[in-house]
Amino acid sequence: MRAVAPVITIDGSSATGKGTISEIIAKQLGWKLLESGALYRLLALAANKHHILSDDATGLATLAEHLEIQFIAQENAPTRIILEKDEVAPAHLFNESTGKAASIIAAIPAVRKALLSRQRAFRVPPGLIAEGRDMGTAIFPDAELKFFLTASLSERAKRRLNQLKERGVHATLSALMVELRERDERDEARAASPLKKAHDAILIDTDHLTIVAVVARILNEIKNKFEV
Numbered sequence: 302m303r304a305v306a307p308v309i310t311i312d313g314s315s316a317t318g319k320g321t322i323s324e325i326i327a328k329q330l331g332w333k334l335l336e337s338g339a340l341y342r343l344l345a346l347a348a349n350k351h352h353i354l355s356d357d358a359t360g361l362a363t364l365a366e367h368l369e370i371q372f373i374a375q376e377n378a379p380t381r382i383i384l385e386k387d388e389v390a391p392a393h394l395f396n397e398s399t400g401k402a403a404s405i406i407a408a409i410p411a412v413r414k415a416l417l418s419r420q421r422a423f424r425v426p427p428g429l430i431a432e433g434r435d436m437g438t439a440i441f442p443d444a445e446l447k448f449f450l451t452a453s454l455s456e457r458a459k460r461r462l463n464q465l466k467e468r469g470v471h472a473t474l475s476a477l478m479v480e481l482r483e484r485d486e487r488d489e490a491r492a493a494s495p496l497k498k499a500h501d502a503i504l505i506d507t508d509h510l511t512i513v514a515v516v517a518r519i520l521n522e523i524k525n526k527f528e529v
């Protein structure tokens with residue numbers, strides 16, 4: 302018998318489709334899903350609520366360690382997210398300003414350390430799909446299978462624009478391109494667990510691929526590896 306549940310990591314920059322793709326794959330396999338970006342986003346919202354500034358590393362790390370977060374999976378509806386007893390609206394959590402605030406505090410090593418065991422606790426049977434920036438490099442370096450998704454900046458901005466439109470959030474393509482570039486540069490440049498392909502991750506350039514095609518490609522690799 303395995304000592305620990307298997308984990309598959311899916312990392313990549315913002316708006317590569319990794320969130321949607323990871324969700325579909327986790328559902329198909331019946332495995333648990335860790336959207337690690339949501340943790341950094343929730344921490345950013347909580348810090349704002351408690352007036353903890355982005356230069357207060359100790360305050361942010363303490364908040365990260367004790368933050369009350371609940372993910373309530375639902376059959377045919379998006380997962381409900383509860384932060385300190387309040388329901389968080391997806392439009393608020395996933396907008397670009399929350400993403401930027403998350404990216405700023407995510408550069409603080411003490412914050413990343415405080416969220417480490419919380420993320421590893423998601424690794425339960427029958428298995429975990431872990432999605433983020435450092436899943437394959439720092440959180441689950443021993444993952445059975447690792448993927449790293451890329452796409453050009455203009456394609457990612459287009460995808461994000463459509464996603465925001467669907468959520469009823471107004472944005473412009475040019476502003477999104479600037480915001481995504483800034484966020485990627487920050488995520489790649491930080492010293493603590495930067496956005497980086499793990500040496501043993503499979504690289505998938507999603508520029509000319511649909512979500513369905515990327516899912517099929519990943520499921521194929523999973524089938525080869527696990528004989529599921």
Ligand code: DC
Pocket residue numbers: 315316337338339341342400403404407408432433434435436484488
């Ligand atoms: O995946 P996302 O857009 O929800 O992530 C928001 C920010 O959180 C991202 O810009 C950087 C940070 N993040 C991180 O540093 N490490 C992760 N594993 C996931 C997200």
